[in-house]
Amino acid sequence: MKSINTKFILIAPLTGGILLLTSPGIGFASLAWFALVPLLALIRSPRITAGKACVVGFATGMIYFTFLLSWITIVLGHYGHLPLWITIPALIALASYMSLYPAIFSYLTARTRDTVPLFWFAPLLWVGLDALRNRAFSGFPWMDLAYTQYSHPFLIQVADLAGHHGVTFLIVMVNCLIIEFSYGMNGRKRTQRPWPLIAAVALVLLAMVYSPWRYREINNQLAKNPTMSVGIIQGNIAQGQKWRPEIQLETLDKYLSLSRRQLAASPETDLLIWPETALPFYLQTSSLTKFIRVLTEAHPDLAVLTGAPRHALDPSGTEIRYYNSAFLIDDQGLINDRYDKRHLVPFGEYIPMKPLLPFLGPLVESVGDFTPGTSHLPIIHNTTPIGVLICFESIFPELARTQSEAGAKLLVNLTNDAWFGLSGAPWQHLSMAVFRAVENRRGLARAANTGISGFIDPLGNLSQLSPLFADFSATSTLPVMAEKTFFTFLGGHYFGFICLCLATIICVYDGYLRKKRIIIIHA
Template identity: 35%
Template sequence: GPGGIIPPGRRRLSPCLLSVNSQITGSDTVILAAILAVCGAWFGLANPVARLPLLMLLLPAGLAYLAIRADTARQAAKWTYWTGAVAAAGNLYWTSLPVHDFGGMPWVLAVPVPILMGLVLGAYAAALALAWRFGASRLPAWLFLPYAAAAWTVMELLRGTLFTGFPWLTMAAAFSPWPMAVQGAAFLGAYGLSGLLAALAAAPAVYGLFSRPTLAVVLIAAALAFLGNRRLAEPVPRIAAAHVTLVQGNVDQSRKWAPEAEEETVEKYIELSRRALSDAPSDLLVWPETSMPFFYQDGGPLAQRVRDFVASAGVPLVFGAPAYERTLGGHVLYNRAFLLAPDGRTAGYDKEHLVPFGEYVPLGQYLTFIGKLVEGVGDFKPGASAAPLHQGDLALGTLICYEAIFPELAQKRVEAGANVLVNISNDAWFGDTAAPRQHLDLALLRAVEQGRALIRGTNTGISAVIDPRGRVMAQGGLFSALALPCPETPIVSETTWYHRCYGLITWGLPALFVLLGLAACLRPVRSRDRRPGGLTL
């Protein structure tokens, strides 16, 4: 009721998220919880101001508090919807930049883009909160905690699958700067790890800071930290190592596709590579996504220059370029990664998961008014093969651009035999924002999940080499032309528990959520003195 007063006869959960002065009203604590949740998401994930990964836990804690603090389910959905929407919109602020700078949209139309995305993503937060509210009112603590973890995992799975999928704001990615904290992804995957962390954060909000469930959470968190550090101390089971050199051209995106700039771009990459090879030999050169802004497959003087350089250097090269295939209906365009060997042999991988409104327009025949968003890029078609690109001991599982944010794609690459993951990308679209760092944090999780080194070559940054434990071995900066060597990139054939049990985890955690949800349905709503707040294990 108004001011946090409970009307007579109204039953309500009584959580304790924060130790607040008794004079603070219920509405004040609700506002405070929402603010802390939004700020936690902002400062927990990569942003241009300051960052502390641990603050990300305030988001699930705040959502849990709001869910059970509300008088009704409708009120809980409303509070958590807007909290989730604002948190998502804030972290996706950068989406307005490519729409304005490269899509030709005025700011008045570009600025609402992250807001609209937040309004969609807020629905996931509201659905999660309703599930948590339902479970907390019926399940004992020892069942509610796994239920809460499974519910968050299902939310992230759905967010990464529905409407082509957008798993950008995965909670586990907030902890990528702390390798110790993300080792659980090798066993549960990023979504499962997110769910576990969310449940640990929600427990104090549901049961109180000084309750037995919260004590159990502290012990579980300590065990996770111990196991994470122990796994980092173990040697990586590599079968060999390769000297990899990444070349970051820092080519201006606004000039990249201009025909007069093609020769300059080719020469820039060749010169940066030549200098790097003069300093130290390399087993593999990596240039970014569409680093060659022409149809390499057609041959011609520029393609011949690339072939001549690779032959004279004696080093295989991975690079990106547009490609096409002739069909009865015309030409089909692909975003392709080429592997060019010194003897002239060429293999390729065509991007499988395309960026909607960036590489193609969904229902483009009807949405003709947004054609400008893909101007200069083309309307691409997805590739079909996940086979690795082979060169000597290297079996390169290739991920182009934001394919690195999808766990299932990295799974397919390793399943097909990849012993190293390669992610070539062009993050120039995002400008000097938090997006390149957020993208790197998500890609890092694929290395931990699959137990593979990840080589990430970008046009403007952030290029990096990440070891199978999620430790950054080499990293470049933003908007600088550079060559980044990494002499001991591990080649690994052993797989992680997550990889081996991928199907069990992917389907098992949602099944756990359903089973515990059914168990909750069969249990009565607990009496007031048994509700969270006074509940013990």
């Protein structure tokens, strides 16, 4: 009994600690393939009740998410000017919400362990819960397990079939198979029927064969695809200075200077990308746009894609709406196209349920009051459709997918990660963009105010990554691809939805069996 209690206490910090080591920025990605083994071993034990498993699952989540999301305190405290008595509870509240998912996972997996093999139910439930978290309360799909593998392109090519959820499914299944085989080696009872186990092993092996095969196939295609020369500029403007009116000209001058230097080194550049809100003024009405015209007119066929705020009247003409936008400025210095950010950051760009939560206004005085965009259509440069993702839109698979389905042949991500400070968050944010490229087989250029900027090819390979908090510019040739993947065709949530439905059916069936056993016992 003492041994059981000791294990019970140690499981949460052990599992949570290993998971934390797998996160981008720390980078022990290989640990993800057995990070869940301690928790799953506890769940598998018949001496542990579902309730106790739930407690350990929640504790595991709290340890993992509290450290993983600690950058929230930088965003709210340093840049949001909120006191510690608000930032720390906010972090704990967010970590608690995120921890509900591993708690539910642990409870239901322990409850159904006698009904269905762990190595099938656990991956289905984990991915199903991820899909739910991706959608609930506007969605916060931050650092699903798959993203730990962003730097291993040979392992993630199945994402063009099932998205990042497919990679998460495999990671959880491998963790479960380790438990299953360790039970057999220790002489303990394994799953009675061999076919479910054989099928699970076959699925993992098939995925491991598919990924390198698909990698080579796409790599051969890239040599035949048309390309576009894309430049990225990282202005490294301090977040605390960025919106001061007196430095608007200085900010613009810095971007122009870095752009001229990069164009001198790479005159063949077709598209130059500046980060999210690189221009801290309204581009439509500012007299400063004349300086951008001088740059573009000097380089025929060049376009500049820059982030900037936008204002417009609502359809009734009575209210001014504000947008976080990206503007495409052509070689004549004219705004040729525009994209408005569709998925806004809650409590960063708007206050959710503002009429019901009026007391939050004074607490989050620096929050913007933006309106979400409505169009998912790509912008067009020289007949090439380009999908735009602004800031954390890159963490939502569906946004990149809908633009790719609508014809985008290239993806760009404009972001301002200065909010994160010196934390692991910029690496975490980058890791998710890698999967958007692989899922849709699109090259992706990323321009960040303070980093990490760089390029991602359709295979997920990263190149020319910038340092954090430094001036930076680079140019790369990215493939312009029209192929639509299985993932692009079916939708960003299809695999997660299937997993959630199957896990729900299994839970209902388990409940039916329990009820039936109770009736038999009392008969």
